[in-house]
Amino acid sequence: MDMHDAKRVEIIIEAVMEKRLTKLLTEEGVTGFSVLPVKGGSGRSGQWSRQGTVGRADGMSAVVCLVKPERAEALLEAVLGVLTRHIGVVNVTDAKVLRAERF
Amino acid sequence: MDMHDAKRVEIIIEAVMEKRLTKLLTEEGVTGFSVLPVKGGSGRSGQWSRQGTVGRADGMSAVVCLVKPERAEALLEAVLGVLTRHIGVVNVTDAKVLRAERF
Amino acid sequence: MDMHDAKRVEIIIEAVMEKRLTKLLTEEGVTGFSVLPVKGGSGRSGQWSRQGTVGRADGMSAVVCLVKPERAEALLEAVLGVLTRHIGVVNVTDAKVLRAERF
Amino acid sequence: MGSILDLAAANLLSPIILSFALGVAAALARSDLNFPEAIAKGMSLYLLFAIGFKGGASVAGHGVDALLIGSLIAGVILSGLIPFVAYALLRVMTKLSALDAAAVAAHYGSISIVTFVAASSVLDAQGIGSEGYMVAVAAAMEAPAIVAALWLVSRSSAGAGESGGMNGELMREIMLNGSIVLLVGAFLIGGITGAEGKAEIDAFITAPFKGVLCLFLLDMGLVAGRGLRNAKGTISTALIGFGLLMPLIGASFGLATGAVLGLSTGGVALMMVLSASASYIAVPAAMRVALPEANPAVYLTLSLGITFPFNLTIGIPLYIAVASTVIGG
Amino acid sequence: MGSILDLAAANLLSPIILSFALGVAAALARSDLNFPEAIAKGMSLYLLFAIGFKGGASVAGHGVDALLIGSLIAGVILSGLIPFVAYALLRVMTKLSALDAAAVAAHYGSISIVTFVAASSVLDAQGIGSEGYMVAVAAAMEAPAIVAALWLVSRSSAGAGESGGMNGELMREIMLNGSIVLLVGAFLIGGITGAEGKAEIDAFITAPFKGVLCLFLLDMGLVAGRGLRNAKGTISTALIGFGLLMPLIGASFGLATGAVLGLSTGGVALMMVLSASASYIAVPAAMRVALPEANPAVYLTLSLGITFPFNLTIGIPLYIAVASTVIGG
Amino acid sequence: MGSILDLAAANLLSPIILSFALGVAAALARSDLNFPEAIAKGMSLYLLFAIGFKGGASVAGHGVDALLIGSLIAGVILSGLIPFVAYALLRVMTKLSALDAAAVAAHYGSISIVTFVAASSVLDAQGIGSEGYMVAVAAAMEAPAIVAALWLVSRSSAGAGESGGMNGELMREIMLNGSIVLLVGAFLIGGITGAEGKAEIDAFITAPFKGVLCLFLLDMGLVAGRGLRNAKGTISTALIGFGLLMPLIGASFGLATGAVLGLSTGGVALMMVLSASASYIAVPAAMRVALPEANPAVYLTLSLGITFPFNLTIGIPLYIAVASTVIGG
């Protein structure tokens, strides 16, 4: 099996900032990402849940981004730019990917 | 980029036990977690899907929890307490996080 | 805490292919997986979102699969079989699991 | 008997039964027809709100009488007793473990609100009235069966340790589970606002009701069919026998109780339906928490795959016919 | 001709068209207005159930005649033939590859049920009756086009290997896809329960129907507008030309077929609508499975972004006007 | 005064208020009753579409007059001015930081569409007419308050740097936010299609309206109750005082404006309602983007947990009574 090194960057970000983040990712030339719904959570700013809510003020999304290791740094710099003043967390794990030609 | 070591703990747990788990996490002083919906799956207890269902008996949630490495052990002990008699899986990966002051 | 080595395989696959993939996983003897919804994303084939859509042509799912390290290779071979002609990405990370008797 | 069969046949060819059948057929044929979870939940909230409200408004119209209290108490007792009968029967008829038998028994003591709704709509169509507070009786019957079953387990597994855990938190969860709260809440709102309140929202809770019920049953058919497909092998012939026999036994209890209480024909029929029906929402969730070792495939398949369709197709017209014969009307 | 323009203008200013236009405008202006996926799915389930049921109930009323079978067969043939015409046209008019051309062609042979629903509601408003079984014809026309397109691919790519895979599993998936099963199932339920069944749930499937259609079209406008915005560059002028011309060609086939069959004015108009419309649910999904290399941006944009709006605004009144002129009424 | 209390009491016992109360009670009791996000969103889309459409259709009926323009302008001015009053009051009455005070102020300048909808339905029930374009005024009042609040922040934090960012992208987002677009769009569609268009979809947008409103308020009660439970400690007595006082101040502004404009009794009442109500959808989202350091628990709890229930229960009947007394009718 032909596997390639990659970084799995997972950004849990406020729903209102999601579009700004993905726009920036695209501008940074990040060639792919997937957005997963988050239905609730808890942090220093308290507990929340999307149940029954209509507004977008509450709530986070999880943006998962597989990138070549050498691109991770630049990506994270950019993410921090959007994130600074906002709540949210970012984690990076070492991963292997199939079909690296797609990244 | 200032990155910090962390553990990414991912707990796939029965929906009916989700509140119990998050309550316990809060009691254990876990400062943050996010709950992602799971729409279906398969395990030793068979296959399931949330499609069209109304009850909570079926179905799992994924609780993602980024913690300082030294806190992982205690967290896992606590999780096991809720989980023992229940179906569900727990995995831990090494991760790096941005903004470690938030954990 | 009794932890065991495992691989966390995450397959982001077209919704139309999800059933074919999980069927194959079952045939390969993969004893467990969970399917998470993905609500949008971007890749070489463009940007997409599930908002307001009815059809299944658009859209991906995330299949998360914890397996014993020695089974990962075979699993990935099988996944590639379903995936070849289709869009989608696969990543593998090293993980530790609790309760390895369940895998 | 001929007329019961006629009624059953007519019932079988109604849009609601055929919608359920369509769902089962589609699932068995592995069609990808499905309802989003949110839509299923939304329809169920609508049905609970509407049936609760209408029940309350009708009580407001007819006034509260001593029967209301009596029926509530009777409902609680039935719900607490039936599990013992079911448990004994299961232990005799089938090879289920004590744990699984208790879990199944809890379902049969409790009730299925959709079966109740379907029966109400058949009564409506036949112009048979019933006590509006039967909806409150339905709510009262949800929980006692769970307590009874957990008691059975704690007794049977004596020093077995872990299983059978009923505690304060679980009790609160069961008593305040969403469907009980919505049903009782809507019942109270209907009772407080009465005919006037009902008039305000009638176009929402009455006119489209049966149509929504059809779509909801279509969805339940899909879920039940999928369950049957997945459960192949889990359900023995003896279990199927239990799933068809138990509702008849439950219904007899309901009949006796309703007759003793002096309920109307419709009320007796609904009491039979409640006693005959098996929970598929509240009890399964409680069992996952309290008796996680019990096999959900067994109780879900029995309740949703065997007893629910039986009641929907044969049970309801049968119970109505029997109630009409015994009580008159 | 003047009256056709009048009709088209009237049609353009109806709530359903304006709702669609609102959706497109909001998406192009990058408003964050959007419908949850579950709500869109729920509305589509409602529309399929309602239109199927009403079709079936109307057949039960008027009785089945030989025309039903004839129309079904004609529908299958139309659906299987139109892809060849579309494919030839695409290869001549545009620079699409054989693969993309075949994928697009499949969409035009198949049908768009919302276009059908919108046309039915315009016919209703104008008091023009139609054969209730046209809804069954719609279902029959969903799949044959897919088979035809896959045959085209397998032929054109000869030894090319991988593409064009039709197999048993895919065939089953296509024939039992959710919308066909729901449409046909509801049609059968309507047919079995007839006027009586329809009366029971009429307040659900008839009264709010047009309003739900408005909201659904608003959502489709949002999705279509977003698609157009994302697809900038994918769609050449030639392709747009095809997207406007092909429905007219399809409609002519439908007109001829309907006239030969001897359908009513409304029936002919609906046959034209079905032939003119392009699938945007069943076929795209099938193409992703069978022809993953074909570019979805092309076929989705053409079908949903060009041909659907064309049919909705100009096509439907035009087809009705032509059918009225040719058949009378 | 007696009659105002009577009205308030009658209002308190209406299905819509009781539904809201049920939701709050269920959340405080920690019941697991809840609505899926998609269903809540779907109901809100329905309400916006229906209220917008009906407003537009009514304008089409009564004709556009000079008052429409005047009312829109007045609405914009009210929305831009009220934040200054709210801000000053907060700085005097409470210990909120300038930032938090500005964020809260933005909410009170803007409007809550559900409060508007509830008030409309009370007016309807009492047979009091109002200008159909008040729905357009509601839309016009959503955004100016945000601009005013951001200006307050940029002034107060002078060189403080980061906070208070209003830019083109945010402005576009606010002006084109989903609820404004849907409300205005439906208003225009109603205006264009008029009585005829309304007749086509009346069974959808009018008949079930109040029932949907009940369920939606039940859900809002659940969310508000959960918010109150989580916010324990965040909200001081002074803040609660503000949350009860500010709507009365806002309502006085609305009263004066409505009277000067020469609106009808119903129109004045609605102007009071709009001025008194606080946003809980559009403004919170804008604040998260523009003033992320402001504490959402403060403004969400005040708006949804204090002011919304106050307006719903006491405010609406009070404003109607005052408008009736002042304007007559």
Ligand SMILES: Nc1ncnc2c1ncn2[C@@H]1O[C@H](COP(=O)(O)O)[C@@H](O)[C@H]1O
């Ligand atoms: N340690 C963590 N692990 C996972 N998710 C987190 C963590 N911390 C915060 N979050 C998520 O981010 C949101 C905001 O976090 P905070 O800024 O701490 O309030 C929380 O509600 C969670 O959804």
Ligand SMILES: Nc1ncnc2c1ncn2[C@@H]1O[C@H](COP(=O)(O)O)[C@@H](O)[C@H]1O
């Ligand atoms: N190896 C695994 N990888 C990912 N998810 C799993 C795994 N095993 C179990 N699960 C999830 O946990 C649920 C219960 O598992 P089980 O206890 O094996 O029946 C399954 O239905 C899956 O959703």
Ligand SMILES: Nc1ncnc2c1ncn2[C@@H]1O[C@H](COP(=O)(O)O)[C@@H](O)[C@H]1O
């Ligand atoms: N690098 C990536 N990281 C995360 N998700 C990805 C990545 N690349 C692709 N995807 C997902 O897979 C879909 C198809 O990708 P593609 O084949 O590149 O068009 C995208 O829309 C994303 O949802």
Ligand code: NA
């Ligand atoms: Na029972």
Ligand code: NA
């Ligand atoms: Na066609």
Ligand code: NA
């Ligand atoms: Na205001």
